[in-house]
Amino acid sequence: xxxxxxxxxxxxxxxxxxxxxxxxxxxxxxxxxxxxxxxxxxxxxxxxxxxxxxxxxxxxxxxxxxxxxxxxxxxxxxxxxxxxxxxxxxxxxxxxxxxxxxxxxxxxxxxxxxxxxxxxxxxxxxxxxxxxxxxxxxxxxxxxxxxxxxxxxxxxxxxxxxxxxxxxxxxxxxxxxxxxxxxxxxxxxxx
Numbered sequence: 206x207x208x209x210x211x212x213x214x215x216x217x218x219x220x221x222x223x224x225x226x227x228x229x230x231x232x233x234x235x236x237x238x239x240x241x242x243x244x245x246x247x248x249x250x251x252x253x254x255x256x257x258x259x260x261x262x263x264x265x266x267x268x269x270x271x272x273x274x275x276x277x278x279x280x281x282x283x284x285x286x287x288x289x290x291x292x293x294x295x296x297x298x299x300x301x302x303x304x305x306x307x308x309x310x311x312x313x314x315x316x317x318x319x320x321x322x323x324x325x326x327x328x329x330x331x332x333x334x335x336x337x338x339x340x341x342x343x344x345x346x347x348x349x350x351x352x353x354x355x356x357x358x359x360x361x362x363x364x365x366x367x368x369x370x371x372x373x374x375x376x377x378x379x380x381x382x383x384x385x386x387x388x389x390x391x392x393x394x395x396x
Contacts, residue, residue, distance in 0.1 A: 224301055241318065245303040251339055252315070255303055259315040263308045263385025264332040265347030267292075267339035273389035274369035276386040277361075281389070284364050285338020288338040291363075292329070303327060317345075340371060 241260060244289055245253040250267025253260050267288040268274060274284035298304070301323035309317040319331045333339035334350040337357040341350035358365045370378070378388035 239307050241305040241307070241316070241320050242302050245320075247289050247293040247296065250285060250292055250333065251306075253292075253303065253320070255274045255305065260331050261311050261315045261317045262322065262333070262339075264342055264349050265334055265339040266342040267333060268364065268369065268372050269375055271385050272370070272372065272375050273386065274364050276365040277366045277388075279367065284369060288333070291336065291338045292333065295322070295329075295332065299323075299326075303329070306330050314394075335362075337361075337365045340364075342373070344373075 210278055234344050239256055240326070241244060241255045243255040245255050245260075248254055248259065249270050251262045251265055253262070268285040268287065270285040272283075272285040273281045277280055303322060304324045304326065305318035305320040307313050307316050307318045311317050316368060322329060330339070330346075331350055331353050334341050335353035335357055337360075341348065341354040343351070375388050
């Protein structure tokens with residue numbers, strides 16, 4: 206009887222362990238229930254859309270659609286459009302579903318999410334910053350993309366080839382009544 210009791214206890218412990226493991230797996234799946242997965246359309250350099258849901262990429266800020274930057278010859282170019290085009294090119298070149306994990310909602314009601322191209326796949330925010338198509342936005346990222354930005358700046362990639370105004374400063378200038386062209390020009394050349 207005692208030997209059988211030990212077996213029953215072992216079976217019961219295994220059953221309880223299995224139940225706990227199953228519950229943990231289900232809670233992990235439930236935590237991912239709000240993830241957005243699918244083919245993404247590019248809205249601008251830091252905003253995509255999946256299944257009709259607008260998603261603002263977490264932790265980065267790309268030049269605005271109408272924003273201008275200066276290249277290495279000090280000529281103005283549409284850096285906001287260049288950022289969106291680079292993101293669209295990445296999505297075209299690597300045809301995998303985008304996987305976005307919501308972090309928050311922004312003031313416009315958009316989902317703010319960390320997104321990767323596939324699972325596992327490259328972090329889209331990191332790719333944009335590392336290639337000079339967006340900036341680390343420390344106000345939100347707490348410096349997650351700081352190293353990627355430093356590398357882009359050192360290598361002179363993307364907007365780092367010339368001068369620019371940080372997108373958050375550009376938006377503040379336009380909101381205060383500044384003309385987009387004047388808000389785009391940076392008197393302090395970063396080269």
